[in-house]
Amino acid sequence: MSKWVNFKKLREALDFNQVLLDYGVEVSVKRDQATAFCPLPGHKERSKRKSKSFSVNLKRGIFQCFGCQAKGNVLDFAVLMDGRDPDDIESFRRSAVQLQTRYFGAATAAEKADRGKETVEEYSDGEEDLEHVVNAPLDFELKRLDAEHAYLRERGLTPETIAHFGLGYCSRGMMTGRVVIPLHDQTGQLIGYAGRLVDESAVSDENPKYKLPGNRRKDDVVHEFRKSAFVYNGHRLAGPLADLIVVEGFFGAMWLYQCGYANVVALMGSSCSERQGEVLVDLLLPDGRLWVMSDGDDAGEKCGLSVLAAVAPHRFVRWARLETGQQPDNLSMEALAAVLGNHLLA
Numbered sequence: 001m002s003k004w005v006n007f008k009k010l011r012e013a014l015d016f017n018q019v020l021l022d023y024g025v026e027v028s029v030k031r032d033q034a035t036a037f038c039p040l041p042g043h044k045e046r047s048k049r050k051s052k053s054f055s056v057n058l059k060r061g062i063f064q065c066f067g068c069q070a071k072g073n074v075l076d077f078a079v080l081m082d083g084r085d086p087d088d089i090e091s092f093r094r095s096a097v098q099l100q101t102r103y104f105g106a107a108t109a110a111e112k113a114d115r116g117k118e119t120v121e122e123y124s125d126g127e128e129d130l131e132h133v134v135n136a137p138l139d140f141e142l143k144r145l146d147a148e149h150a151y152l153r154e155r156g157l158t159p160e161t162i163a164h165f166g167l168g169y170c171s172r173g174m175m176t177g178r179v180v181i182p183l184h185d186q187t188g189q190l191i192g193y194a195g196r197l198v199d200e201s202a203v204s205d206e207n208p209k210y211k212l213p214g215n216r217r218k219d220d221v222v223h224e225f226r227k228s229a230f231v232y233n234g235h236r237l238a239g240p241l242a243d244l245i246v247v248e249g250f251f252g253a254m255w256l257y258q259c260g261y262a263n264v265v266a267l268m269g270s271s272c273s274e275r276q277g278e279v280l281v282d283l284l285l286p287d288g289r290l291w292v293m294s295d296g297d298d299a300g301e302k303c304g305l306s307v308l309a310a311v312a313p314h315r316f317v318r319w320a321r322l323e324t325g326q327q328p329d330n331l332s333m334e335a336l337a338a339v340l341g342n343h344l345l346a
């Protein structure tokens with residue numbers, strides 16, 4: 001599991017000069033300024049070694065290279081030296097944990113007592129001076145996805161449905177071994193991908209069934225992903241609608257779409273946040289109806305209640321209850337029609 005680390009405290013506690021020595025960087029030090037041939041793996045002209053373009057302000061704990069333009073604090077330096085990407089929060093964290101362990105051993109008792117926070121908060125705790133942006137548009141798109149992967153067929157999805165939702169199997173990068181599901185905010189901007197592991201036997205604590213976007217750091221801005229701030233498939237619906245169905249999971253939404261119930265969104269989990277409630281209300285006409293089809297289990301029961309709490313004060317809500325053990329994506333068309341009626345079919 002991930003280890004706790006306070007980035008800010010660690011940064012302040014580290015002696016940049018010591019870190020340079022440990023990474024084998026030969027420096028000339030003049031007062032608080034250390035200079036060297038750039039040691040960073042990303043520095044392209046390193047072999048030429050023309051000038052000492054790399055300098056560190058030891059007092060302020062920051063470095064900069066005039067050759068490759070890299071700059072940052074002692075943690076950024078370590079991440080780059082480790083060949084990792086400082087913009088990727090997990091990579092950043094890994095290098096930081098290594099430094100903390102190397103110089104200070106395990107976290108102190110006081111630091112441990114400080115725990116019990118979500119990863120997001122742990123991170124912001126150490127980077128409180130950084131700006132946070134929630135669900136920013138992605139600046140890349142996953143390419144070469146396999147839309148004909150057996151997993152998608154086995155879930156009963158047709159090529160039309162697969163294309164409609166932009167699904168495909170990913171065979172490289174962070175999402176290797178997963179069917180990826182593009183996620184859009186209500187305005188239709190791509191804000192990330194969810195990845196469903198296709199090999200059920202590979203599911204573990206470290207390798208969850210669903211992987212959602214993590215936080216990323218870019219140009220001193222923390223990009224935070226929050227599924228509670230939107231609903232899946234909401235951007236494809238031209239509201240306000242007379243009827244809208246809400247389910248828990250991605251595949252439930254896809255299955256209902258394929259069965260002819262186009263006005264469907266998913267919460268991406270078994271609770272409806274206040275913000276998601278607002279999105280649902282906005283998608284409906286003032287006299288429109290929300291149909292809740294949560295899974296037939298305890299989590300689904302809680303889910304239904306959270307939707308009622310968020311939406312019922314504003315719109316008519318009807319709970320289309322499923323029997324124990326059922327979920328929307330394993331119901332036949334007839335079973336769906338029995339619960340929802342035929343008038344919801346597009």
Ligand SMILES: [Zn+2]
Nearest residue numbers: 038043065068
């Ligand atoms: Zn450089």
